[in-house]
Amino acid sequence: MDNLIKCPFCGSDKVSIMPAPKQSDKFYLAGINTETGIVTNHGITVDLISCTHCGSAWLFNKDFKIV
Numbered sequence: 001m002d003n004l005i006k007c008p009f010c011g012s013d014k015v016s017i018m019p020a021p022k023q024s025d026k027f028y029l030a031g032i033n034t035e036t037g038i039v040t041n042h043g044i045t046v047d048l049i050s051c052t053h054c055g056s057a058w059l060f061n062k063d064f065k066i067v
Contacts, residue, residue, distance in 0.1 A: 005049060005060065007051035007053065007054060007056060008056075008058065009051065009054055009056040010051060010053055010054040010056070012051055012052075012053035012054065014051060014052045014053045015049050015050065015051050015052070016049070016050060016052065017047045017048070017049055018047075018048040018049070018050050018057070020048075026045040026046065026047065027045070027046050027047070027048050027059070028043050028044070028045055028046070029043050029044050029045075029046050029059060030042075030043040031043050044061055045061065046059040046060060046061045047059070047060045047061070048060075
């Protein structure tokens with residue numbers, strides 16, 4: 001990842017984007033209405049980033065574009 005992102009847990013620059021499931025290129029974090037329990041039509045596309053040093057993983061979206 002050109003060492004642009006560092007692990008927020010250990011500070012290592014040994015991070016990589018985890019591959020999305022087959023037939024997709026990103027993960028989608030959907031919104032949910034907690035009162036009704038219904039998943040909404042709104043959410044955000046994210047990359048799943050993992051650190052090969054400490055094993056942590058987190059979601060990342062550099063643009064914060066909600067779809």
